[in-house]
Amino acid sequence: MNKVLFFAHLRDAVGEEFLTVNASGKTVAELKAELSAKYNLPKMETIMTAINEEFASHDEVIRDGDEIAFIPPVSGG
Amino acid sequence: MNKVLFFAHLRDAVGEEFLTVNASGKTVAELKAELSAKYNLPKMETIMTAINEEFASHDEVIRDGDEIAFIPPVSGG
């Protein structure tokens, strides 16, 4: 299983700080697409992903036990 | 074994961000006394201790694998 953490407006949209899902074997892009559909999340292409606190690209494959975090870049300043 | 993290001037005195020591079975006060003597650290009575990111009192016993952090309260403002 995988713990998935959400930041900023994603957390509001999901309604939880984190979810526990089985994402083992999926790519980051696949997990994004799945969650985006399920929770009606705003476009996730430009949202950064960390796997175990390390930056991960869209095609990186998630393993069992990995902790995923979705970090939306924001533009306010 | 135990990872021991140092903050602020303790880190300067020790010269490392962390040490690996065997503190299993010792109390927090005993570990403080030992490190204080070995590294000639300033008085450690009022330095706060976290075990596994949780506040620990002087008489708490350290177990193998616990991560210890010494957090000096400072008074600047």
Place this chain on the structure above:
Amino acid sequence: MNERYSRQVLFPGIGKEGQAKISSKHVLIIGAGALGSGSAEVLTRAGVGKLTIVDRDYVEASNLQRQQLYTEEDVAEKLPKAAAAEKRLKAINSDVKIISIIGDATPELLEDLVVGVDVMLDATDNFETRMAMNDVSQKYKIPWIYGACVGSYGMSFSMIPGKTPCLNCLLRTIPLQGMTCDTGGIISPTVQMVIAHQTAEALKMLVEDWESVRTSFVSFDLWRNQYTSMKMSKAKFPGCLSCGDERTYPFLDHENMTKTTVLCGRDTVQIRPSIKGELSLDRLAGQLNSLGYTVKGNPYLLSVEMGKERMVIFQDGRALIHGTKDLTHAKSIYQRILG
């Protein structure tokens, strides 16, 4: 030892040598809103040699809640932010050479200003300007520090050409509909926390303590008590058009910039964004509604009343700003809502 900087010189990370370096360096801050005014104050107090600050807006009442150089008087006088910032910064530290520029940070202006600069600080409110800063950083080998915030959420990342990944490695494109302070709100502590990170990094770079520069991407939420550090060693993208071997600096290219045109004979400015995409008009309407704006719409466009102006936004991101002929002002309104 100059008494003024004595407490900073006492800090072992700076010392006398570090202070001498700081006072010989030049920092360029893009934006004089919340992040820019705060960072400018920190670096002016720290005694940087020269500080250039660029902003296109003037001080408004809604800025005072978080933009720390400005007062009610600046609002009453409708001073440009860059000018109001310069006035206060000079009262704080007359040793620092302050250069304020009232204008839009276009790639052309950035390329002019970056000559001789040691560090660039990001304090803008939109990704188009950030991507241009990123390209300028790579082209002229000047480190820059990304910072941004919305609500209680903020982030910072230090980029050193040739050493770290760049912003284009991370994003690959300009995000459409990024959250802005005008759509998500903002509290001042979030601003302070981003400033703390950006200016600490700037000081490390100014004293040339490159070993201490943070290599991770920090993000945090002060209301939800979250703080995370993301390691970036694997984030460099070899095919990156900004920092890779086949670099083209795409965001310095006029083709990739937002276009603004005054529509002939009408009090209206047209905005065409650089990136073609599909906005979710429903979501945007809901968001703007909940913010108290009067929004009308149909499946093809939204019409939003914004004080004196009215903005009509089409699904492809194009917009008309009715009620103004001022290109910079119109672009500013557009980017405040769409990021």
Place this chain on the structure above:
Amino acid sequence: MNERYSRQVLFPGIGKEGQAKISSKHVLIIGAGALGSGSAEVLTRAGVGKLTIVDRDYVEASNLQRQQLYTEEDVAEKLPKAAAAEKRLKAINSDVKIISIIGDATPELLEDLVVGVDVMLDATDNFETRMAMNDVSQKYKIPWIYGACVGSYGMSFSMIPGKTPCLNCLLRTIPLQGMTCDTGGIISPTVQMVIAHQTAEALKMLVEDWESVRTSFVSFDLWRNQYTSMKMSKAKFPGCLSCGDERTYPFLDHENMTKTTVLCGRDTVQIRPSIKGELSLDRLAGQLNSLGYTVKGNPYLLSVEMGKERMVIFQDGRALIHGTKDLTHAKSIYQRILG
């Protein structure tokens, strides 16, 4: 909606109701140095109803590097910090009722001032005052927020009577020789980061969002890129004399306070600290030497030249400040060095 606070009202954690609460509340800030001036600015911009700020010092050149309300003119005029702060805060936001008090935050003064206060912010530079604030917080059931910093290292902790542990649970005694900005130096980003934490917590308390108040003790080092959150659920000490069942509020007792006396017929103030202890004079001498002070000594005492004054420190913490008859000034000099 008041345009001024519009971006803050947009933030869901505050909203219109939260803003109404903020504007009806009273915050007491103890200290108008780096933390106090910064927090006062944040809360004044946020539109708190009433803000009381207390400080015993006047503005000096060495303050300008990090104390954000003050300018070179305030130094030239040797304005008391509380007065200089009031002047700037009123220019920033004339909606806020600012009450500035020039004086030493003794337990008596704290007990007078705390009536009707909703939140207290710690911005002092010594533990004696903090312990008195902690007792006042428990006695009058007013939450307070500890904050402190030295160098690039800082910390914050929110204390709610009846709910969280108190400062006396954690320390059990006043630390002798705590690090201060006068001995360890300070950089302004560290101040900003502590302010960010303290004022975010204050806003949560002002809007009565008690669920969001941080329960952990935060400490960080901006130069070393460390950040840690220590859980405090086990930190409450049942025998605590400040918050336990057998409480005596020891730090409101005159017996436990630093005593200052003008020595008869001499231009000298004697300081006797509340806690008997043994200073490490060697360590202190080394520290003060490396800071550039002229220090002479023998095994029983140190003599330190400090501008116009000379301080003689004995091993038990007692000191003589030669060259002044001003009790508050002498105590301020003492606590700057010894915390």
